[in-house]
Amino acid sequence: MILYSTNHQSDDVSLEEAVFRGLPPDNGLYMPHVIPTLPASFFEKIDTLSISEIAFEVSKALLGDDIPEEDIKTIVERAIDFDAPLVALEKDTYVLELFHGPSMAFKDFGARFMASLMSYFLQKSQKDIHILVATSGDTGGAVAQGFYKTPGIKVTILYPTGKVSDIQEKQLTTLGENVTALEVDGTFDDCQALVKAAFLDKELSSKINLASANSINISRLIPQSFYYFNAYAQLKKAGNTKPVVFCVPSGNFGNLSAGLIAQKMGLPVKMFVAATNVNNIVPKYLSSGNYEPKPSQETISNAMDVGNPSNFIRMRLLAGDAHEEVVKHIAGDFSDDTATRAAMKDVYERTQYVMCPHTAVAYLGLKSYTDTLSEEVAGVLLSTAHYAKFLDVVEETLGTSVAIPERLSALLSKEKVAIPMTKEFSNFKEYLLSL
Numbered sequence: 001m002i003l004y005s006t007n008h009q010s011d012d013v014s015l016e017e018a019v020f021r022g023l024p025p026d027n028g029l030y031m032p033h034v035i036p037t038l039p040a041s042f043f044e045k046i047d048t049l050s051i052s053e054i055a056f057e058v059s060k061a062l063l064g065d066d067i068p069e070e071d072i073k074t075i076v077e078r079a080i081d082f083d084a085p086l087v088a089l090e091k092d093t094y095v096l097e098l099f100h101g102p103s104m105a106f107k108d109f110g111a112r113f114m115a116s117l118m119s120y121f122l123q124k125s126q127k128d129i130h131i132l133v134a135t136s137g138d139t140g141g142a143v144a145q146g147f148y149k150t151p152g153i154k155v156t157i158l159y160p161t162g163k164v165s166d167i168q169e170k171q172l173t174t175l176g177e178n179v180t181a182l183e184v185d186g187t188f189d190d191c192q193a194l195v196k197a198a199f200l201d202k203e204l205s206s207k208i209n210l211a212s213a214n215s216i217n218i219s220r221l222i223p224q225s226f227y228y229f230n231a232y233a234q235l236k237k238a239g240n241t242k243p244v245v246f247c248v249p250s251g252n253f254g255n256l257s258a259g260l261i262a263q264k265m266g267l268p269v270k271m272f273v274a275a276t277n278v279n280n281i282v283p284k285y286l287s288s289g290n291y292e293p294k295p296s297q298e299t300i301s302n303a304m305d306v307g308n309p310s311n312f313i314r315m316r317l318l319a320g321d322a323h324e325e326v327v328k329h330i331a332g333d334f335s336d337d338t339a340t341r342a343a344m345k346d347v348y349e350r351t352q353y354v355m356c357p358h359t360a361v362a363y364l365g366l367k368s369y370t371d372t373l374s375e376e377v378a379g380v381l382l383s384t385a386h387y388a389k390f391l392d393v394v395e396e397t398l399g400t401s402v403a404i405p406e407r408l409s410a411l412l413s414k415e416k417v418a419i420p421m422t423k424e425f426s427n428f429k430e431y432l433l434s435l
């Protein structure tokens with residue numbers, strides 16, 4: 001895989017360089033020159049494959065020139081060791097549950113694959129690296145779990161103080177060992193800006209081997225494509241012949257970009273719906289053609305509180321670049337907290353299915369799109385996190401208490417350890433240099 005920078009001012013790089021650099025020096029994003037199409041035989045037998053077998057086939061097509069087949073197998077098997085079931089919710093509406101991994105959010109796919117891939121490359125180079133990651137809630141917990149106690153890797157997680165749920169905060173701040181949490185006095189966008197500034201700072205990069213675990217890193221996106229194929233496989237197995245629509249609750253737009261990669265590799269997708277909360281920069285771009293980032297606003301679907309989505313450029317390029325092409329692949333929708341709560345309550349009362357606020361935003365996005373269609377489709381909404389990660393909001397909205405998985409309830413009694421940090425880059429840089 002050879003990758004270029006979307007700003008076209010940096011040299012092309014290999015997969016290994018892209019994985020460890022994260023961000024090109026010209027502040028663009030790495031994109032593969034070529035995204036291969038999978039053979040028809042793969043789609044013919046897809047319904048007979050497990051998620052890890054699908055992940056292997058997809059990875060082999062993408063990474064086969066860089067990594068021997070047996071090593072790809074090991075990387076995949078280590079990372080993708082949990083399932084992503086497709087649950088039928090109501091007629092032609094399915095929930096793709098992406099929260100069965102260790103941190104109970106879809107980010108486990110990306111974080112575990114990245115950890116497995118980085119460890120593979122590090123075995124050969126013997127260098128130590130320091131991973132920086134900004135989180136609005138879910139990425140941090142998945143990265144903390146994915147890299148916990150990994151030899152040669154230090155992890156620093158930046159999160160906006162007071163703007164993640166209690167359980168999300170405990171996931172970031174209670175592991176210790178090689179994982180440190182910085183509680184930033186600002187928004188997620190401030191955290192992301194600090195991380196990006198660190199990558200572009202010449203002094204820091206000459207002294208520390210920095211790497212990124214956000215979806216700016218291409219190795220986060222590759223594994224996020226696996227579950228789109230797996231959802232299609234499950235629909236095929238169930239006898240579905242209707243066109244497939246995916247609705248993706250979105251913040252930084254890595255998830256939707258991964259879906260577009262799957263589509264480029266041949267996955268038949270009628271349409272993607274980009275569903276956001278009131279941080280609706282992309283739905284507004286889709287309806288107007290103007291991309292206007294702005295400071296993020298706090299909502300109950302906090303993991304999507306992003307005002308300047310990192311992957312916008314990737315999403316646009318993958319969907320054809322020009323606005324009139326992009327809207328052929330992606331429809332947009334956004335919901336405020338009142339509508340989100342109403343959807344959580346309505347679905348629960350009718351079906352007993354408990355959705356987290358992000359999943360409810362996707363539910364509304366899917367309905368708003370499918371209501372405009374004259375043909376029947378199979379609508380798949382991505383459920384990006386387990387509802388219990390947002391316990392207070394869920395119980396208050398549904399007016400009832402809900403079951404909490406042991407894995408999450410065990411965190412509540414643990415003590416938070418986080419270092420306060422301002423949003424000034426000089427303070428963050430000083431901290432990194434002092435380690």
Ligand SMILES: N[C@@H](CCOP(=O)(O)O)C(=O)O
Nearest residue numbers: 135136137138139214215252
């Ligand atoms: N929604 C994310 C924000 C970071 O996005 P990423 O996909 O770049 O890691 C979160 O939950 O932290």
